[in-house]
Amino acid sequence: MELVGRALAGDRRALGQVLRRVEDRTPEGRAVLRALYPQTGQAHVVGITGAPGSGKSTLVNALALGLRRRGKRVAIVPVDPSSPLSGGAVLGDRIRMQDLSGDPGVFIKSMAAREALGGLAETTGDVITVLDAVGHDVILVETVGVGQAEVDIVREAHTTIVVLVPGLGDDIQAMKAGLLEIADIFVVNKADREGADSVARQLSAMLSLGAPIDRPPPIVRTVATTGEGVDQLLDEVEAHFAYLAASSQLHRLNRRKAERRVLELVRAGLLSRISRALGGSGEFEALVDQVADRKLDPYSAADRLITELLPSR
Ligand SMILES: Nc1nc2c(ncn2[C@@H]2O[C@H](COP(=O)(O)OP(=O)(O)OP(=O)(O)O)[C@@H](O)[C@H]2O)c(=O)[nH]1
Numbered sequence: 001m002e003l004v005g006r007a008l009a010g011d012r013r014a015l016g017q018v019l020r021r022v023e024d025r026t027p028e029g030r031a032v033l034r035a036l037y038p039q040t041g042q043a044h045v046v047g048i049t050g051a052p053g054s055g056k057s058t059l060v061n062a063l064a065l066g067l068r069r070r071g072k073r074v075a076i077v078p079v080d081p082s083s084p085l086s087g088g089a090v091l092g093d094r095i096r097m098q099d100l101s102g103d104p105g106v107f108i109k110s111m112a113a114r115e116a117l118g119g120l121a122e123t124t125g126d127v128i129t130v131l132d133a134v135g136h137d138v139i140l141v142e143t144v145g146v147g148q149a150e151v152d153i154v155r156e157a158h159t160t161i162v163v164l165v166p167g168l169g170d171d172i173q174a175m176k177a178g179l180l181e182i183a184d185i186f187v188v189n190k191a192d193r194e195g196a197d198s199v200a201r202q203l204s205a206m207l208s209l210g211a212p213i214d215r216p217p218p219i220v221r222t223v224a225t226t227g228e229g230v231d232q233l234l235d236e237v238e239a240h241f242a243y244l245a246a247s248s249q250l251h252r253l254n255r256r257k258a259e260r261r262v263l264e265l266v267r268a269g270l271l272s273r274i275s276r277a278l279g280g281s282g283e284f285e286a287l288v289d290q291v292a293d294r295k296l297d298p299y300s301a302a303d304r305l306i307t308e309l310l311p312s313r
């Protein structure tokens with residue numbers, strides 16, 4: 001595929017076009033993913049998550065600059081589950097990321113202008129596959145908040161950074177709801193503001209209450225707007241990746257991701273086969289009616305559909 005060849009050779013426009021096909025889930029996009037997959041597995045995928053306005057984009061910008069100084073090729077993927085129709089926040093991100101534009105070593109993936117066809121996590125995974133294959137050393141994925149969609153996206157990352165800020169007691173509450181478990185590194189951003197120490201203290205108190213873990217997440221204070229603490233954060237990011245690689249966790253993580261990927265595709269493939277096979281026959285609707293009328297239970301209904309479609313072993 002000529003387009004893929006150009007993208008691999010570093011043509012950014014071609015890369016943008018490849019990504020669009022992948023996001024649109026066209027047959028061509030699928031062929032691209034098939035062709036590129038063997039060349040993936042090189043990039044370090046870093047997820048950055050946290051409350052709205054905590055400074056994630058500013059931090060991503062600063063991290064990218066720091067990574068460039070370390071000679072890395074960087075890709076940035078902003079994901080916004082709440083607004084598939086890229087809103088004002090993304091525009092703001094673009095403006096802030098201007099100091100990166102023009103640097104051929106940084107690729108900023110623009111948001112899809114409309115709702116992704118597949119699940120957001122799957123689409124993000126496919127985008128990461130492409131960015132990895134074309135040779136980015138580090139892929140920074142920014143996502144807002146603490147919902148399931150974000151957690152799913154974060155599961156694509158090797159290293160997850162959770163960003164907190166001073167003066168938001170809610171943050172610590174939100175952590176209980178799930179962010180605590182997914183953080184490999186905590187950042188207390190806006191450390192130029194009062195209360196950074198107190199957030200860091202609360203955090204380490206909470207961490208010490210939990211079950212002992214292999215590698216307690218470090219807490220790094222940053223001022224993303226000036227770049228303060230960003231070098232230390234990059235050291236921690238690199239140390240985490242080195243830890244994963246040395247402890248065979250990287251292998252386990254990759255295997256889990258591969259398993260999830262295959263299962264997702266099997267599930268989606270089976271569903272579309274079933275709906276194609278039943279298309280227009282009214283059989284599915286009839287079964288649903290029976291289940292609703294309590295004439296059939298849902299387990300038997302599902303079994304019937306499956307055995308009709310798959311030869312039994
Ligand atoms: N004082 C201070 N302000 C900061 C710092 N980091 C970011 N900001 C400011 O905080 C505001 C929000 O920053 P963003 O980087 O857009 O935050 P975000 O988390 O990406 O926001 P969303 O993507 O909308 O969730 C901006 O006005 C930044 O300039 C910091 O370390 N100190």
Ligand SMILES: [Mg+2]
Pocket residue numbers: 056057058089093142
């Ligand atoms: Mg942002």
